Amino acid sequence: MSANQAEQKGLFWTPKGGNNADTIWASCHVFSSVAENKETGQLEKTSIIVDMGQNEMPHEFLNGAFQKVVPALDDCLSVPGEKKPENEAQAIFLTHSHSDHIAGIFEYLHMGVKLPEIYASEYTIKSLQKELLDKGIKRDQWPEMKTVEAGDKITINDMTVEPFTASHSIPGCFSFKISNGDTSIFHSGDTKADETSFLGKGVDMSSYDKIGGVELMTFDATATHMKGHATYEAEIFESYRQLFEENPDRQVIAVLPAAHMERLASVISAAAAAGKDVLINGGASMDSNILALHLAGYDLQKKCPNVRVVSANGDKAATIDPDKSVTITTGIYGGGNSPFVQKLKGENNDFVMRDNAVVITPSIGQGPEQINGLLEEYAPAGVTVITAADREIYGSGHAQADDFVKIAEHVHPVTVAPIHCSAKMAESFNVLAKQNGYETLEKRPHNGCTISVTKDGCRIVSVREPAWFGLNHEKQNDGSIRTSFSKEPDHGYSKEYDKPSSVHESFLKADQKDKNTALQERQEKAQKEIKAFHQKKALNKNIALLKQGKMYDR
Ligand SMILES: [Zn+2]
Ligand SMILES: [Zn+2]
Known part of the structure; x- marks a missing residue:
């Protein structure tokens, strides 16, 4: 678990999915803390994953070459066939049970990956377990799952995670305060400022007052370009x-x-x-x-x-x-x-x-x-x-401009950054943030960027090529499902390229008829079979x- 000694100490955020160029799918974020081990004097890195979404529109990705597309997490999970990660994630935290936040879990299990313990609300865990059963994933493959509640404090090495009730469109939604020492991030998840609910409890704004300010708030920017508040x-x-x-x-x-x-x-x-x-x-x-x-x-x-x-x-x-x-x-x-x-x-x-x-x-x-x-x-x-x-x-289930202003007034961030948003949505979020006096990052924090969070400010410290795993599931004669997968570069899915990457370029040049017949026909057939199988x-x-x-x- 020794971290690269060149890496600074501190708290880091790396969006892996959801901060895409044109879409909001496949939410996934890694938060890391690099701290000195008091006994060895070595720097050690602790990482947690927040949400493991899936791309709901895989046909947009390489002309539908894959039935499922998930953010590549082989830098913090042991994926068969890939290099062993230097720093394995210690835990997974889930904001809520929508498939753009949890369906990547099923794909990683299909890939034969052993996942660390999952922390989520009771409703999220019940929904997850129901889907695991529906998808026929055997119990011995299931990760450990732990129900947590708003107000709990979960300690993972030198990181602390505190769930807060969030208002969205289903029960059991969380925002998380993620800290190491006295530096903190408030990660909103999908949220809005509705204090009314006919199902459970609405969001309690006064609970955010206890946070006492954070250095960074990563905030749901899906609908903040809309004026007013999301209808209560x-x-x-x-x-x-x-x-x-x-x-x-x-x-x-x-x-x-x-x-x-x-x-x-x-x-x-x-x-x-x-x-x-x-x-x-x-x-x-x-x-x-x-x-x-x-x-x-x-x-x-x-x-x-x-x-x-x-x-x-x-x-x-x-x-x-x-x-x-x-x-x-x-x-x-x-x-x-x-x-x-x-x-x-x-x-x-x-x-x-x-x-x-x-x-x-x-x-x-x-x-x-x-x-x-x-x-x-x-x-x-x-x-x-x-x-x-x-x-x-x-x-809308997502914060509009006034919801952002209201939540930010209670959370007290210094810097705010958009999540769950396209490049356009991120742009208008930053305008709104500046109008309200908050610091913003110098560039759009798209998938693959790592942001350092400190008391002196937040900045992008590295930009890596993001990657995705594309998966195909094929039904066998005995009724079982065989999964194949491959790691794919970004293909411009996360950031707008000045010029296409070589893989993207060669794909663009490939004969269109070839792609349509060989790839799509096969995929469509498999997709139909699997859909019918699950639906039934x-x-x-x-x-x-x-x-x-x-x-x-x-
Ligand atoms: Zn949602
Ligand atoms: Zn979502």
Whole structure:
């Protein structure tokens, strides 16, 4: 564990993923402390990994040559076939359970990597374990997992990590204060400043006051280019409550994002406030999120005892009167597999849709516009469509400008740096930061940069070529999955190159037809098989749980 003696003592931050050129996927950060061992006098390095995300759009990377793309962590994890790292990471900390923050874990396990202990909230660990089971990863490959709570202090050699509750869109979200000695970083994770929640607790701003200032705050810059604050759950609850009360005798269909469990809780609470029962037809993804909620002890039915919350696939579904209730479904991005899109196209018989239904969909941005198009094309003429243009029903899970200002006022950073952002988002974040009197880094901290954090300021001390592991999983005749992977240079994914790297250039020159036929056809076929395999498995499992009454079917 002896560190390079030339390396300075101190606290360091290295973004590995999420700080990309054009996208925000694959969040992953390494924090290191280099300190003197009092007995040997040698400098020693301790590293922790915060989040291990995956690229959700692997088709953007080398024309979809890989089914999965994860940040290369072979400098702090022992990866088969790669050089043994000089400094192995001592622990993994997870901010929350969204796949752009945790799905890299599954890929590293598929690669045969032994991972260090994972620290996260109960909800995050339950979601992780559920996915490990769904993905068929054997228990003897699972890393140790430890549930931690806001207010805990975890010591890893000379580093201390303190979780703080963060507000995002699912329960169990953390920001972390990471310190060595008297130097500290506040790493926000995905966050906003919403103190209201219908699921658990909102964020408690006063808990940030106890931090007493930090040298660096790495902050979620996904939406800080937007003015105002991310709409609070309390405001969204009120909009839905009013809409439900305005339509006592018409079927109301609320189309929601599948992973936004805070929103689901707000909408169910609004239905309860308006005295309407709830029928849920959310599809495999929402079912899976609801199951993770349930496993972590969150029970929406218990929170709303005066109304019935029933799954459309359960035997109680027939007892719900569509004209008096709220039907919750998914498909705001227009995805062909989502139950609402299938309903519009006449391919879903799990719930009825009245000719005069009121459809509420938080349409904003490019994706949800697709559902508006589908509604125009397929919905009966008597259907009323309510979008975010009509009512306050859209709220981002990420901090807008005012959220940043509010959180920074409580955390008291000297320097702030953007994370979870493209180059453009980082640019506008820095403008906002400067306007509010905070120091910023001299250059964009893209994946591969290492930033030294000191009492005298924060600066980029090295810029290494970032790298990625591309993986392919192929289903074998016996049903098992064979994983192959290769280490890939950045290909301009993290930083904008003046001129393309040699690998990138040769790839660009390769015959397009070759790439399309040889690579893509093979990949598409494998992808389809694996997707079908996982979907079927997850679905069967959810149906079994529904039948046992272990979800909201009561
Ligand atoms: Zn997230
Ligand atoms: Zn995220």
